[in-house]
Amino acid sequence: MLLIVLLAAWVIVRGIQYKSQLQRIQEAGVLTVVSRLGPNTFDMNGDRLDGFEYSLIRQFTDYLNVELKILSENDNAGTYRAIDTGIADLAAAGLTLFKNDRKAYYFSTPYFEVTTQLIYQGDKPASLLDYNGKRIQVIAGSAGERYLIQARQDMKDLTWEAISGNSVELFENLESGEADWALMDSIDYEANSVFFPEARVAFDLHDPTAVVWVSKNTGDSSLIEAVNAFFASEQQNGELKKLKERYFGAHHQLDFVGMNVINRHMQGRLPIYQKAFKAAAEETGLDWRLLAAIGYQESHWRSRAVSPTGVKGLMMLTLDTARDMGVKNRLNAEQSISGGAKYFVRMLKTIPERIQEPDRTWLALAAYNIGYGHLEDARKITQSTGRDPDSWLDVKDYLPLLEKPEIYKYTAHGKARGREPVVYVQNIRRYYDILKWNFPEPGEQLEVPDSLTELPEIKVTIPPTL
Incomplete structure (x- = not known):
């Protein structure tokens, strides 16, 4: 009888003392994640870290109410090594699912597919x-x-x-x-x-393969179960879709001819106007490469461009907009670029303050193209359907409805070519990516470290969202 009592007491004590991996992480207040430096995982964007995986990891640490410590590795082998040795709790590096690894690792539910x-x-x-x-x-x-x-x-x-x-x-x-x-x-x-x-x-x-997060199989699956619950929540509330749109929405393909054309124009036309773009950027606080991307979409950097509708110049300003922005000669490249920059800043300032980047810029670009009134009509339609009027991902689905008589007859500003701003924003996002790639600013590119042993970690402390 005494033996049974002692055994029961031992089991109770063991149960009290045992803490799952998830509990230990939450008590310590830190989750250590290993990833790879790269355009689709995490990288430097100016003076801050950014990237699809990085943003998703940050949302997960907010979900757990812990801080983030992120480790950098060069390749998948090093990433798995960090998990194997216990240096990292979790790997989030665009890793693909392999069934023969199931004994050694826990895999999350898929959140992407690749071939x-x-x-x-x-x-x-x-x-x-x-x-x-x-x-x-x-x-x-x-x-x-x-x-x-x-x-x-x-x-x-x-x-x-x-x-x-x-x-x-x-x-x-x-x-x-x-x-x-x-x-x-x-x-x-x-x-x-x-x-x-x-x-x-x-x-x-x-065939397409699932992309997953990975943790070591120690017999305790509490952390990966939390990841799965998080992914389910992100799918349900639409946040995962928004992240994919933010980081991959502009990745439509330019064909071979189109890419060579823009390369030729970057060498031949852009140098003529680069100084004017930079001057306008300095005046307005914008990125000159974003202004150049707008200019390329508008006119392919042709200062004397004229459309059948009467808009003119490198930034294709209407006569009324040019007057409002103090532009006397729309065919003067410097005046056109300066006027276009000022008008875009006006659109940015008109967008409600609560809307954060990058949606703020994308909505402002749509307003630059179609007019703020038409954008507001689309945002109201978006809201009336239960979607988010502050999200470009949602608003762009409803802009084309401004072309339908049964819709636009009820809007404040009437008919508009609603499909145009969707393509317009998409193109500018891609041109902006190309210009950032070809004209990087100081601090935008981070050298990939030689190995985890030489640069054991990039310390990033993110306070949990309150």
Whole structure:
């Protein structure tokens, strides 16, 4: 009897003393996450960290009411190593799900899907069988390398170079001729191909694969269960969709000809007006590259452009807008750029103060194109359907309704070409990305550290949202 009592007491004490991984993290007040520096994970944007994975991680730490410590790794192999050694609690680095890893790791529910694509320059391969000694590069530990490992069972002479880095380095090595083929995730190609127009997709190597967050399988799944609950909440409240729109919404493809045209114009036309864009930016506090992106969308940087509707000049100002902005000669490039910048600032200031970036800029661009009154009509329609009038993701779905008589006859400002601002904003976002890539400002690019051991962590303390 005494033995039974002692055993029961031991079980009770053990139960009281045991704390799950999630409990320990919440009590410590810090979640340690490992990720990879890259355009789709996290990187420097001016003097702050940014990126899709980074923003999602921040929302998760807010969800847990803890602070964030983020570790930087170069490749997937290093990312898994940080999980294996216990340096990190969680990996959020665009990792793909592999069933044979289930014994070693816990995988979250998917929040994205990608395929691995073979990227080439020059002659298009029909299949991997066209290998014939081609120099292939792939990110170490990625889905692409795993595919090559499996393919080598049937292609004994297949070789490749696994690099520690990100997809941008693969593009650069293709461009320089250091590699003939590169294997990368479809989302990496989509996000960066516009900067490397000669890099093309040959084919997908497999069906879409789930992208997941990963933690070590220690027999305690409390943390990954919290991740799954968080993802379910983000899906339900629409936040995950908004994040995807924010970071990937502008990643439509410019065709090969279109990209070469803008490259030619950046070399031939932009230098003529770059000083004027910078002067207007300094006057208004805007990014000159955003103003240049607007100018490219409006006129392809042609100072004497004239439309059939009567708008003129590099920033394509109407006569009334030009007068309001103090522009005497719309065909004078400096005056046009200055007037366009001032008008865009007016649109930004007209947008309700509660609306935060980047929606504020995207809505202001739509107002620049279609007029603030028509934008307000679309926002009211958006709100009437239960969607968010402060979200560009929602408003852009309702702008095209301004073309329908059964809708616009009830609006304050009548009919408008509602599809135009949707394309307009999309294009400017892409042109802005291209200009930022080609004309980086100091502090915008962060060198990828050599290894986790040389730069063990990037310390980022984010206070929880109150």
